[in-house]
Amino acid sequence: MSTLELLPAVDVRDGQAVRLVHGESGSETSYGDPLAAALAWQEAGAEWLHLVDLDAAFGTGDNRALIAEVAGRMDLKVELSGGIRDDDTLAAALATGCTRVNLGTAALESPAWVAKVIAEHGDRIAVGLDVRGTTLRGRGWTRDGGDLYETLARLDSEGCARYVVTDIAKDGTLQGPNLELLSGVCAATDRPVVASGGVSSLDDLRAIAALVPQGVEGAIVGKALYAKAFTLQEALEAVSR
Ligand SMILES: O=C(O)c1ccccc1NCC(=O)[C@H](O)[C@H](O)COP(=O)(O)O
Numbered sequence: 422m423s424t425l426e427l428l429p430a431v432d433v434r435d436g437q438a439v440r441l442v443h444g445e446s447g448s449e450t451s452y453g454d455p456l457a458a459a460l461a462w463q464e465a466g467a468e469w470l471h472l473v474d475l476d477a478a479f480g481t482g483d484n485r486a487l488i489a490e491v492a493g494r495m496d497l498k499v500e501l502s503g504g505i506r507d508d509d510t511l512a513a514a515l516a517t518g519c520t521r522v523n524l525g526t527a528a529l530e531s532p533a534w535v536a537k538v539i540a541e542h543g544d545r546i547a548v549g550l551d552v553r554g555t556t557l558r559g560r561g562w563t564r565d566g567g568d569l570y571e572t573l574a575r576l577d578s579e580g581c582a583r584y585v586v587t588d589i590a591k592d593g594t595l596q597g598p599n600l601e602l603l604s605g606v607c608a609a610t611d612r613p614v615v616a617s618g619g620v621s622s623l624d625d626l627r628a629i630a631a632l633v634p635q636g637v638e639g640a641i642v643g644k645a646l647y648a649k650a651f652t653l654q655e656a657l658e659a660v661s662r
Pocket residue numbers: 430431432440444471473475478502503504525549561562587591592593594595617618619620641642643644645
């Protein structure tokens with residue numbers, strides 16, 4: 422059985438590392454300098470960083486220069502998310518040298534463009550399936566965007582390499598991941614799944630790791646690390662086999 426990958430999260434709003442509750446704009450808790458946070462996860466042994474431009478996701482500006490600086494300073498693999506919706510924003514994201522980008526809104530609103538960039542960039546494109554129940558949400562998780570399983574079937578047929586699955590009701594709440602949702606998505610696709618939202622404890626990570634045989638490849642951890650529920654070293658140890 423292979424090890425669950427861990428992706429500590431650095432979500433950037435107005436130049437600061439923050440965490441939101443349910444992804445809602447205005448619910449920010451600030452955790453200071455994004456580069457310092459990213460370097461801390463890297464020094465603690467992270468192999469991945471999940472880096473989000475929340476302003477770009479919400480349409481309240483962007484942190485493009487800062488995101489490029491953080492990504493450029495990392496020796497680890499970077500997954501870049503937030504507001505990547507067209508050729509310009511995709512080119513800027515890929516030019517940071519990140520390992521892959523995570524498309525959200527575009528997969529709901531611009532399916533033809535997403536199919537094209539999946540064909541062009543393959544494994545460098547992941548799609549974020551951000552849901553309330555089984556309804557997808559786009560535009561910084563503020564607008565409904567269709568049915569999870571219908572969209573998943575379409576993206577599978579277009580060759581999407583991987584999905585980042587977030588239960589918005591859990592995100593930033595420290596209430597534990599939605600294991601049922603993760604199992605449901607894994608049953609519906611043969612592509613790897615990255616779990617996101619709600620991790621609160623090492624037991625949550627062990628529960629997600631138990632889904633690796635079903636197709637879960639990784640877990641994003643945000644609030645729990647900032648709240649010091651456990652250290653990254655403890656998390657890496659908990660999911661290594
Ligand atoms: O990833 C996005 O594009 C995004 C857009 C709008 C709101 C939030 C967004 N991402 C949030 C995250 O990726 C979180 O960092 C992640 O789900 C961690 O959640 P948690 O462990 O519950 O803090």
